Amino acid sequence: MHAAISVSIALITACCVAQSSLALESESPQSLITGSNAFSKQFIDPPEFQLLPIPGASEYRAVISQDGREWSLKSSKPVLRLEKVWKRLHPRKFRIRFIWASAEGTVLREEASERVKAPDFSGLSGPCADWSAAADRNVAYLIHESGHNTTAPYREPGVPVWIWAATPQHEASYPCITINNIIWAFLAHVRNNGPQSAEALRLARVSADWALAHRQPDSGALPLFPYSTITKGSFGGSVEGESVNLLRASWFAISFVDLYAATRHEPYLAYARHIADTTVKFQNADGSFPYRVNPGTGAVTEEYNCSVMEFVELVEKLAPYGFDERRAMAAQRALEWVLAYVCATHNWKAAYEDVGEMRFCTNLSQMPAQPLIRYLCRHKDENPAYLPEAIRLNRWIEDQFVTFGPGNEASPVRAKGPLVFEQFVCWWPMDGHTANWILSLIELHRATGKRVYLDKAKAAADAICAGQYGDGQFSTWGRDFETGESPAKSANWYNAGAFSDWALYSLVQYLKN
Numbered sequence: 001m002h003a004a005i006s007v008s009i010a011l012i013t014a015c016c017v018a019q020s021s022l023a024l025e026s027e028s029p030q031s032l033i034t035g036s037n038a039f040s041k042q043f044i045d046p047p048e049f050q051l052l053p054i055p056g057a058s059e060y061r062a063v064i065s066q067d068g069r070e071w072s073l074k075s076s077k078p079v080l081r082l083e084k085v086w087k088r089l090h091p092r093k094f095r096i097r098f099i100w101a102s103a104e105g106t107v108l109r110e111e112a113s114e115r116v117k118a119p120d121f122s123g124l125s126g127p128c129a130d131w132s133a134a135a136d137r138n139v140a141y142l143i144h145e146s147g148h149n150t151t152a153p154y155r156e157p158g159v160p161v162w163i164w165a166a167t168p169q170h171e172a173s174y175p176c177i178t179i180n181n182i183i184w185a186f187l188a189h190v191r192n193n194g195p196q197s198a199e200a201l202r203l204a205r206v207s208a209d210w211a212l213a214h215r216q217p218d219s220g221a222l223p224l225f226p227y228s229t230i231t232k233g234s235f236g237g238s239v240e241g242e243s244v245n246l247l248r249a250s251w252f253a254i255s256f257v258d259l260y261a262a263t264r265h266e267p268y269l270a271y272a273r274h275i276a277d278t279t280v281k282f283q284n285a286d287g288s289f290p291y292r293v294n295p296g297t298g299a300v301t302e303e304y305n306c307s308v309m310e311f312v313e314l315v316e317k318l319a320p321y322g323f324d325e326r327r328a329m330a331a332q333r334a335l336e337w338v339l340a341y342v343c344a345t346h347n348w349k350a351a352y353e354d355v356g357e358m359r360f361c362t363n364l365s366q367m368p369a370q371p372l373i374r375y376l377c378r379h380k381d382e383n384p385a386y387l388p389e390a391i392r393l394n395r396w397i398e399d400q401f402v403t404f405g406p407g408n409e410a411s412p413v414r415a416k417g418p419l420v421f422e423q424f425v426c427w428w429p430m431d432g433h434t435a436n437w438i439l440s441l442i443e444l445h446r447a448t449g450k451r452v453y454l455d456k457a458k459a460a461a462d463a464i465c466a467g468q469y470g471d472g473q474f475s476t477w478g479r480d481f482e483t484g485e486s487p488a489k490s491a492n493w494y495n496a497g498a499f500s501d502w503a504l505y506s507l508v509q510y511l512k513n
Helices: 001-011 014-021 130-149 175-191 197-213 250-265 267-282 309-321 325-345 367-378 385-402 431-447 451-467 495-513
Strands: 046-052 059-066 069-075 080-081 093-101 109-115 299-303 417-422 426-430
Touching: 001 080, 001 299, 014 080, 046 175, 059 080, 069 080, 109 175, 130 175, 130 197, 130 495, 175 197, 175 250, 175 495, 250 309, 267 309, 267 325, 309 325, 309 367, 325 367, 325 385, 367 385, 367 431, 367 451, 385 417, 417 431, 417 451, 426 431, 431 495, 451 495
Parallel strands: none
Antiparallel strands: 046 080, 059 069, 059 093, 093 109, 417 426
């Protein structure tokens, strides 16, 4: 395993659905850039572009233009590095044109695109926000909304609104990314001695108990598996149809283990074990797992899935309640696969329930990489390659997906930074993904002791709080730092706000300890 790791290291809303439906596999844009940054929106560090060698090409050029100025690079190899010109570019948009040329100078192929040089972190400034108070206000909003929302297209009597509606007006919900975030937010509220701890714990259990009562039939290839999409009273729908996001169930199950630890209610732990043991059966020979699976037939409807750490973390979470050799071996093989393949290619494909299948690297996301960073930090003493890889992976996330301030022209909103963009086809700086990054920054600080990670976590927490509305909602889409407006004009997601609560409380507790 260690040799494989060393080699590898060397080497959503309706808005999202509408955008992604325009970029499915058959319609994805063509590019002769072979690296993972072919469709990247921004760069903080000078990028390297790898081009496809084509017959007759003996010279590869890049022409970079910005503000009426132009710089040219050329290479006899199909690799173009921008280090020499990077410092000359201002932190804003630039245009880059790639040229494949013959020995005689004939242009064989051209490819042009607009990118952004994004600003880097400039340090923590000013007093920090009251993160506990902000999280308390959002928890209060969620608790009130659970029973008082009147705008959701479908409501089940006595059931919290977020079960069937991802936002106050959305006609679908995604239990495996919603119920777990609600549980984590409310458990964190309890641990932080929040003012509504009793009601928060009750609603966490109501949400979990609903999932136990509403799951796949006890038959087929995925018996009693959770649904990953539900729509207006029906189970399934949207992009996924009858299929389920296989590994998202593992992320969902982790919250059940945490809820069991708080309540000692045995069915929660039993269900988490069942999900893990059912998932193991679908592991591929190389250690990977399929993405979407028909729960009745077991047919794989979409194969590539880089979110294997959701399963690895579930196995780790279950281990204190009884070691299982088969689960542990499957998790180890999944870890080896993600290190050997995904970390080498950076094909961190977005794996969201409301986004369809897309070509290699056309729609990347930072979300699947976050749990790997945290895992490598926690296990840094097991392999000397783990912590350096976690540090490199975090910097890749910052380079590709973090806006450190309102001056970033890659962002559709002038939001206070740092905030984290979700995915290429849904390019908004989101509170929930920023919360996910905060949890990674905490582990990086714990593992390295370097103050910069804690400063970034604090600044990110402040940015989440800066986007909070008067009724307690956090902004899923980012808000203009001066006007307070959100250009997205879309409702905020319940699960994103809950994720923010979890991260804010976690940062408060980390600093206390």
